[in-house]
Amino acid sequence: MNYKHNIDSEISISYIVTNKKLTTIAALGVIIGIAIFVFMNSMMKGFDRTSTDSLFKTVSHIRLFKDDETSIPLVKNETNDTENIIINPKIVPDNNVLINPEALIKLLQSQDNVTVVSPQTNVNVFYNNGKSQISGLASGVDIVEADRMFNIKSYVVEGNANDLKHVQNGILLGVGIADKMNVRTGDNISITSSKNVLKIMKVVGLFRTNNSVVDKSKSFINSSFAQQLLQKNSSYITEINVNIKDYDNALIYAEQFSKLTGYKAEDWKTANETLMAAANMRKIIITVISFSILLVAGFGIYNILNMTVSQKINDIAILKAMGFRGGDVIRIFVQQALIIGFFGIVLGLTLATILVNVLSHVYVGGDIGFFPIAFEPMQYLRGFIFGFIITFLAGYIPARKAANVDPVSIFRK
């Protein structure tokens, strides 16, 4: 007959109870460490989300276009053996058009995980009203598809995006342009293209992306009008925008589409390098800081365990004399650490929840509105796991020291 009595746990609990003050301080360290860890990482997620959300108001996950071609410096002369040298290579003009766009669109639509395909014809234009003139970019789109892709309706602040369907010469203007040109919904505005075509457009609505550069330059028009501004026929498409299910995989799909179509497909991260670099920097800083805080919390536990081990060195010696193994001794102290850690982690996650909740109700105004932070289950899980790893190590190191205590050397004192 063999019973398994949990005497190791009883001893670790008694060590916690008799050292309430220090235990509380160690647990407090973990509470704060975990709370800050989860809080900061949730904040980072919030930042990332707002910045991608705002990015995807105007940028698709993948953009397919014909890359500029540079003229080849050395051209073989067909008729004789001499070579003509072009010493100043230039971009070959006027060939950044996609051939047979309908077939391309069909092909892209048939791909796995593709959610929206929206062809676009971009025109560099001047917006004119009276004497004032602003340069900008008019995107010729099918408003239904474009709305599905960029969720345009969500940031239209005046008028109605759908009116673009009925009003042939309709234009959806960024608020920045409207302010400068002093136009409102229902007013007319003239635009001039680089081909010097002038069109009178009717403002059907205004939008605000909260990206002031976009708001001051961008407009949406019908693609047929964009083609007219460029004096091209109705199959003239400069780019095809594609959205996929998971935008984090954009790079893989971009490469795949590139191979598939022969055109250049660029994912959103590549297209927005600066933004990504800033996000990466933010990520590095927050990760380093939040892990440092966790580590400090770990030192709190390490400290109290080290102290317990020195205080209880006599207990350890007699326990070993009475037949406790090294493993039992390790269990006693690691359990002590884990119990402190567990309470610290649970209360820390609770504190993080409170912090996130409070901050998410703080109005910071400007482009952002409420502080961009939300409950991130993944961050809670990470806090939980890393909290336990650090707690375990903080307990294991002193515990091993305790397990190696030579009882004879203690009894001799």
Next chain:
Amino acid sequence: MTNRQIVLQTKNVGKYFYDPEKFRVLNNISIEAYKGEFLTLVGKSGSGKSTLLYLLSTMDRDYDGEIWIDDKKVTGLTQNALAEIRNEKIGFVFQFHYLLPEFSCLKNVMIPALRLGQYSRQEIEERAYKKLEILGLQDQALKPASKLSGGQQQRVAIARALINDPKIIMGDEPTGNLDSKNTQIVFDIFKQLTSEFGQTIIAVTHDNDFAKASDRTIVMQDGEILDATL
């Protein structure tokens, strides 16, 4: 004498200390202890009594020669295997009691039995009460160990040494801190354990009366056995 059963035996045991310089603290120790024997170990201070006892206890593994406990060679066994042997077969009493101060006397006595896991918690508690009763401490059972007098604490430590009914009880000056009255109590208990329960006592002592009253005394000098009288 022919029929007596050996429970502990050393064969040519010796030991060096290396710090501060190499020196042979024990040499050529060959002794045996019998079942139900009350054996005392005496000798001048520094003669190596404690050192020998720690070898016998299996806690010190750094020696030459062989030690056999209960017909099993323990020399060369792993730490964990030795821990099992100590838990099951050996009880310890030191000059200092080494009780866990946070725990009650009862819990202190129960600890080695809880580690061994041979009985249910209920049974262990009953057994611990019985051991405390033998030592006249049943009234103190639920007090924290730190709240007892020195003599009482030492008796709790003895009860703890007895809880797993060990074959051998080892003591390094177990009465060193006790007055004559408490020393007599401990002596009587040891006597009773050997005669009634057939357990073996090996005790280091400086108390000549204590040694004389035991079954047999081994005298040590400069790390060797001087004289084994019956």
